[in-house]
Amino acid sequence: MVRWRRILGGLAAALTVASMGTLVSASPASAEPDGPQKVVGGTRATQGEFPFMVRLSMGCGGALYSPTLVLTAAHCVNRTGATTSITATIGVVDLNSTSKVTRRSNYVYRAPGYNGNGKDWALIRLSSPVTGFATLPIATTTAFDSGTFTIAGWGAATEGGGQQRYLLKATVPFVSDSTCNSSSMYNGQIVATDEICAGYTAGGVDTCQGDSGGPMFRRNASNAWIQVGIVSWGDGCARPNKPGVYTQVSYFSSAIASAAASLGG
Template sequence: MLWGSRSSTQGHTLIRIAAVALALAAAPSPVPSPVVGGTPAGPSEFPFMVHLSMGCGGALYEKDVVLTAGHCVDSASGPNTRITVTAGVTDLRSTSAIKVRSTAVVRAPGFQGETKGKDWALIKLARPIDLPTLNIATTTRYDRGRFTIIGWGTTKEHGAAASNKLLKATVPYVSDTTCKRHYGDRLLPKDDICAGYAQGGVDTCSGDSGGPMFRKDDSGHWIEVGITSWGDGCARRGAPGIYTQVSTFASAIAQAADTL
């Protein structure tokens, strides 16, 4: 069994907007589009989304702070100028991309690896990026329904190369009870939130770690409910993706941002 974070720099198999044609063919009910590989995001559809040079995604929490997964940063909290953040584009090859270096990181206190929970981190930027930020969920109110996932990761489980273009897909919430049928005690209900189709076919994959999972709030604005973290394979039947449950850590994230 393969498992691991969804960062392209990790040694385990991770995940991103991906689909397995065989799983779809055997699916008992249709999976709403987009499916295999997701569909391209519009040029200004998700302006808060950023790409990180270590092969992860992230979202602008503040104009000079990025929220991502803890396993994406290669060091504990402190000064860090090794990360380049790419923003303002959906195609990473675009010459109009905004590129900003990091100055520091804060990784969740007590982080011991993506499968141990607390999988979040903040990256301080050398200068603000004049793009919209993404609000985060502070309660479990929005931790249900259907979510949008996005990323530049690989489009199948053993894909050799990540996508240059930002892709998007939609996945439904999966209850802790259902998710535990596959993951057992590896799932940490207070730290994790699961999403995906029972028949598989749509998921995040390698290179998507740290990217946001989000939905609309009651006012029609995007709100981040999850951070792409880990899972068994990519888009497998009965193996939902596991995301950091943002509402659990909202206060800690806000406090950490104040220290940057």
């Protein structure tokens, strides 16, 4: 089973060199050595469509929580503490674009008590603010934790594939905890309080390796984007009866806001 949906640091760097001619390295301190998660079945996003999307150099995604903070997955980083080893790329759908904005990290906050089973969120503080890009508010109640969600990322387009140059997007439907935990799907592996599932019973559309930490989002009552999930894990990519599993942001909204405040964001 491919659990996490991040590309391993060394592999991500190698793929970046091979496909884009630019080396963006990640030290062992910035990402865990083990752990799996492009958007499978997606279409190319247009420039400016999702201005809050962030690509992280360890092979993960993220979203701008504030001008100085990126919300991502805990399994994309290995500890809370100072680090300058992560590069965030912002403001483009094409990672080769000369108009991309980059920032180095200066601190990582990983969810307290994270042990690989739920609590899969983290904040990365940037060395200086980015301006001119929309941030992505997080859901603070369960009101938006159902319906149809949008997913986006630069991860693999097929299970086991490499990261993509262009940002892809797709939509996936909510899957209830009871259905996702059924014997035909994840057989009790879902942490119902911490996680939310989304995908099609038939498969075909999903996040995949390299999408970890990226947002799952939808429109709120005011038709603005709101983040309801963080790409976390799944059994392979886009397999039948194996929907994507996402951190349920609403459950952690207070903890995320508190951590953000402590980081000055």
